[in-house]
Amino acid sequence: xxxxxxxxxxxxxxxxxxxxxxxxxxxxxxxxxxxxxxxxxxxxxxxxxxxxxxxxxxxxxxxxxxxxxxxxxxxxxxxxxxxxxxxxxxx
Numbered sequence: 001x002x003x004x005x006x007x008x009x010x011x012x013x014x015x016x017x018x019x020x021x022x023x024x025x026x027x028x029x030x031x032x033x034x035x036x037x038x039x040x041x042x043x044x045x046x047x048x049x050x051x052x053x054x055x056x057x058x059x060x061x062x063x064x065x066x067x068x069x070x071x072x073x074x075x076x077x078x079x080x081x082x083x084x085x086x087x088x089x090x091x
Contacts, residue, residue, distance in 0.1 A: 022058060 008017040022039070029037060042062055043049030056062065071077045 026058075 006018040006021055022037075025037065028034070037060070039055045039058070039060070042052040042055060042064075045064055052062070
């Protein structure tokens, strides 16, 4: 099982809405014999990253599988990369 995305409205942060999804997934996994859960990325290992700190509170092991990118629209991706280079030069 995976937990790739979470999100909520700022006014509800005090109710910890983004904790509900993984908690429910953990409960489901335990009830159904699932033994592996991928919490997704944890950032660069040598850099401070609040998301990693949050995820580590749930326990488990942190592994580094490297960084990957999936390009669904190569032409749009190429235009975007070129645009960023031009923007950096103009700044």
